[in-house]
Amino acid sequence: MEKAYQPKEVEDRLYQFWEQEGSFQGNADADNPPYSIVIPPPNVTGVLTMGHVLNNTIQDILARRARQRGFSTLWLPGTDHAGIATQTKVEQQLRKEGKNKYDLGREGFLQHAKEWRDKHGGIILKQLRKLGCSCDWERTVHTLDPDYSQAVLEAFVRLFNHGYIYRGKRMVNWCPVSRTALSDEEVIMKPQNGKLYRIRYELVDSPGEYLHVSTTRPETIMGDVALAIHPQDERWPSLKGRKVRRPLQPAEIPIIADEAVEKDFGTGMLKITPAHDPLDFEIGKRHHLEIIDVLEEDGTLNDLAGPEFSGMDRFEARQASVEKLRQQGDLIEEEDHANNVGFSERADVPIEPRLSEQWFLRYPRVEEAKRAVSEGFIRYFPERWTKTYLHWLENIQDWCISRQLWWGHRIPVWYRKGEPRNNPENWHVSLAGPEDPENWEQDEDVLDTWASSWLWPIATMGWPNPNAMKEQGLDYFYPTSALVTGPDIIFFWVARMIMAGLEFKGDPVDPQTKLSDEEIRKRIPFRDVYFTGIIRDSKGRKMSKSLGNSPDPLDLIEKYGADGLRYGIMSIAPKGQDIRFSEERIEQGRNFCNKLWNLSRFRHMADEQPHQSTLADILGRIDPVHLNQDDHAILLRLVQTLDEVDRLYSEYEFNSVLHSIYRFFWNDLCDWYVENSKPRMRGGQGKQTCLAVQDLCLRQVLLLLHPVTPFITEELWKVLGFSGGQSIQWNSPGTGMELHGLLQNAGIKPDPLALEEMLAIRELVTSMRALKAERNLANNNRVEFSYLCEDAKSKILDKHLSSLLSSVGAADLKRVKEAPVGMPALVTDFGSVYLDLASGIDIGAEKIRLNQELEALKKIILSIENKLSNSAFTEKAPTQVVEGAKRQLADNLAKRKETEDALRALS
RNA sequence: GGACGGCUAGCUCAGUUGGUUAGAGCGACUGGUUUACACCCAGUAGGUCACAGGUUCGAGUCCUGUGCCGUCCACCA
Numbered sequence: 001m002e003k004a005y006q007p008k009e010v011e012d013r014l015y016q017f018w019e020q021e022g023s024f025q026g027n028a029d030a031d032n033p034p035y036s037i038v039i040p041p042p043n044v045t046g047v048l049t050m051g052h053v054l055n056n057t058i059q060d061i062l063a064r065r066a067r068q069r070g071f072s073t074l075w076l077p078g079t080d081h082a083g084i085a086t087q088t089k090v091e092q093q094l095r096k097e098g099k100n101k102y103d104l105g106r107e108g109f110l111q112h113a114k115e116w117r118d119k120h121g122g123i124i125l126k127q128l129r130k131l132g133c134s135c136d137w138e139r140t141v142h143t144l145d146p147d148y149s150q151a152v153l154e155a156f157v158r159l160f161n162h163g164y165i166y167r168g169k170r171m172v173n174w175c176p177v178s179r180t181a182l183s184d185e186e187v188i189m190k191p192q193n194g195k196l197y198r199i200r201y202e203l204v205d206s207p208g209e210y211l212h213v214s215t216t217r218p219e220t221i222m223g224d225v226a227l228a229i230h231p232q233d234e235r236w237p238s239l240k241g242r243k244v245r246r247p248l249q250p251a252e253i254p255i256i257a258d259e260a261v262e263k264d265f266g267t268g269m270l271k272i273t274p275a276h277d278p279l280d281f282e283i284g285k286r287h288h289l290e291i292i293d294v295l296e297e298d299g300t301l302n303d304l305a306g307p308e309f310s311g312m313d314r315f316e317a318r319q320a321s322v323e324k325l326r327q328q329g330d331l332i333e334e335e336d337h338a339n340n341v342g343f344s345e346r347a348d349v350p351i352e353p354r355l356s357e358q359w360f361l362r363y364p365r366v367e368e369a370k371r372a373v374s375e376g377f378i379r380y381f382p383e384r385w386t387k388t389y390l391h392w393l394e395n396i397q398d399w400c401i402s403r404q405l406w407w408g409h410r411i412p413v414w415y416r417k418g419e420p421r422n423n424p425e426n427w428h429v430s431l432a433g434p435e436d437p438e439n440w441e442q443d444e445d446v447l448d449t450w451a452s453s454w455l456w457p458i459a460t461m462g463w464p465n466p467n468a469m470k471e472q473g474l475d476y477f478y479p480t481s482a483l484v485t486g487p488d489i490i491f492f493w494v495a496r497m498i499m500a501g502l503e504f505k506g507d508p509v510d511p512q513t514k515l516s517d518e519e520i521r522k523r524i525p526f527r528d529v530y531f532t533g534i535i536r537d538s539k540g541r542k543m544s545k546s547l548g549n550s551p552d553p554l555d556l557i558e559k560y561g562a563d564g565l566r567y568g569i570m571s572i573a574p575k576g577q578d579i580r581f582s583e584e585r586i587e588q589g590r591n592f593c594n595k596l597w598n599l600s601r602f603r604h605m606a607d608e609q610p611h612q613s614t615l616a617d618i619l620g621r622i623d624p625v626h627l628n629q630d631d632h633a634i635l636l637r638l639v640q641t642l643d644e645v646d647r648l649y650s651e652y653e654f655n656s657v658l659h660s661i662y663r664f665f666w667n668d669l670c671d672w673y674v675e676n677s678k679p680r681m682r683g684g685q686g687k688q689t690c691l692a693v694q695d696l697c698l699r700q701v702l703l704l705l706h707p708v709t710p711f712i713t714e715e716l717w718k719v720l721g722f723s724g725g726q727s728i729q730w731n732s733p734g735t736g737m738e739l740h741g742l743l744q745n746a747g748i749k750p751d752p753l754a755l756e757e758m759l760a761i762r763e764l765v766t767s768m769r770a771l772k773a774e775r776n777l778a779n780n781n782r783v784e785f786s787y788l789c790e791d792a793k794s795k796i797l798d799k800h801l802s803s804l805l806s807s808v809g810a811a812d813l814k815r816v817k818e819a820p821v822g823m824p825a826l827v828t829d830f831g832s833v834y835l836d837l838a839s840g841i842d843i844g845a846e847k848i849r850l851n852q853e854l855e856a857l858k859k860i861i862l863s864i865e866n867k868l869s870n871s872a873f874t875e876k877a878p879t880q881v882v883e884g885a886k887r888q889l890a891d892n893l894a895k896r897k898e899t900e901d902a903l904r905a906l907s
Numbered sequence: 908g909g910a911c912g913g914c915u916a917g918c919u920c921a922g923u924u925g926g927u928u929a930g931a932g933c934g935a936c937u938g939g940u941u942u943a944c945a946c947c948c949a950g951u952a953g954g955u956c957a958c959a960g961g962u963u964c965g966a967g968u969c970c971u972g973u974g975c976c977g978u979c980c981a982c983c984a
Contacts, residue, residue: 266984776937
């Protein structure tokens, strides 16, 4: 074996081995219980980020652990076509070539985009293999695959037939750069420092008299159709029904009263521009006002804005209109104003509220979706996200699902040629299209990407084709066991998947019929949802390409190994908390792997001939007669650790899982058990038993770690002969209870007292080491010690004497009857230990140190005495707490006496 | 404006229903090649648990309020 672990020699080889063995295949026909996860499909043209590393490592841990425990496991991978994002990229690239999408035409553009996708796409799936992800690659799905596309359209048609989908001219969020409508969820509110302009409007029937109105958007004044005041605003008793003159594109517009106007904001008077503001649109509808749309789809002003502004960009027009108003004397005031402006998530420009014909979805199964989570059929980890989820559902708005793009699933609606499109009688909605296509034209728009990915858990497994569903095991694997994703897409994706599952899985149910709880259980797409944190850099900033603070995971794999990266990232991922990334943690992951490698190497070297060591072999090699207290203690800790890890996994406490394994492996096994084993390993009766106990611990550690660090554990599994010809993947660490049972059957009965003894002995060893270290005595300087203690404790100490001497690096530890004179001392729970020094101790310094200890003890004693003399405490506190305090007082009193003795002995 | 999360050692974080003297890793410092590992070992220092009240025999933990950081939601022009 190499002196240090070399991940590169291992990782590709083992990954290939697993794939060749077909380890990752999810088989629906197995006799085992199912465990399934669908991957949150990454953007097909994306590359691996640290966020993906975190997310997919967690999924891999869950999948591998399930495989170990005998579940028939499917981790289903795939990619998303990412409508706007991909189309934007392709268009950008076309622009570099001096072309645009209209040059190519719809078909040509799609062809081009597909080629581009196939060339640049799918990189991320290769990167996931590098990370060790155990996806069933043969089942990789892309949202634009023919079968998947059929599912998306089928869902549309079904929803349409059930009356959930309608077409309407409504206010939508319009992105002038992508030139498409967006859903509310794709709009990000950003605080902006803008201006609030106060404009005057002249009263028509009273020239020279003006009303003042505040606005942040003077460029839309030409679209004003009214001014509005609050009906109860006593400041303007007689305004209603009168008219004012619009200062740009002059026209007479009425003054109306509407409840929606805030009396206390600005001047209390609102200009109404129904075409360019959602609130104004609503008010306009209530008052049957005209709609004057002065903006084009690219954000420039049109002829309705007047010749001076026509063709001007909206921001340019803002300046120009302010200038014009100023010249006319209509601009009264201009002040700085902070407000929130909606930005397009993708194009990062302010969106325009815009009136347009779009397809909308009234969400199906909203009530059931609430119940699914509030009743715990679906469990959220951390649980607090349920509140966010429910709040969104309470206030749910219809979903604008049409996008003015080409890259995506084209809406399966045809219109009769030459007839008005807004009349449903001229619509044809189906998968196959009309029988006389020459008389129809298909809707030009595509569906929102999320209107395809919300079907992910069912459409990746053959839905709605009954044969495909059977073949791909939908009924077997569904509901999937766990979903791992970021809370940022709880509305985009998680909530919608739940509603899609409830609506589409199983037999169709008409909209009026509510689903029973039993039916909800069957239809939900997943049982547990684990929300990861967001990975931030060491300064707490979000990782982003523009900041350049996002490390390339592949570089990290190159440097520290995939296992090191996985261990590192998982060890710093507290449940649901954001994660501060630091490369040092990844380095620690690598160091951990190396430690594991070296303990294995040590074990390997102890036996010249590596043998096959199945669990039964190992247990058979343990002779109960030769078990000492160390053995008992480590076996107990092993049993404890197995249980602890199980419990922590059930709560998705991954970093605690690692911490628990770390403590057992590093602190208990390496630092204590193996160190204490060294004398026994030199030979003698206990050797074989000792090695077998090591084997058992090491074997279980490998099994526990395998989900987290799959490569190194598989390699060591073979090197150490644990495999019995079988991959580690198919072996479970089992529970603590199971192991305990196996030990009992083998005649091994771990002594519960051994652990307590061990801990006390450890404390003693630490004190003795400290006595040496403080005097700069090298570890291997075999000095002598004396100790003072009670008989009972002396007995325990005798049992451990030899390993204790070797751990400390001591030549002897003699029991004495009274405090030896002139020696440095430390007082422990076990009694007082004295370091035997021939000469040269600094009596003054020793006195100072002991006096400090004494002071600390006195303080503690005082506080316990106060507590115990307080009758309220002794009466009200539980007896065990009071007893504990009494014992504590006795211990500390004893320590005080010994410290005083030690002090006296110094003088 | 509303909701949620965080504030514990220099840094990153544990601390499970209130109950011994608040822990770990990293970093710092001191010493160390004893038959695995310097990607290691041994040891030392380092904390008014954000702040102010309250409940309690007892509060890092529960309640109220405040501050700072972060996230999400929301039609004040």
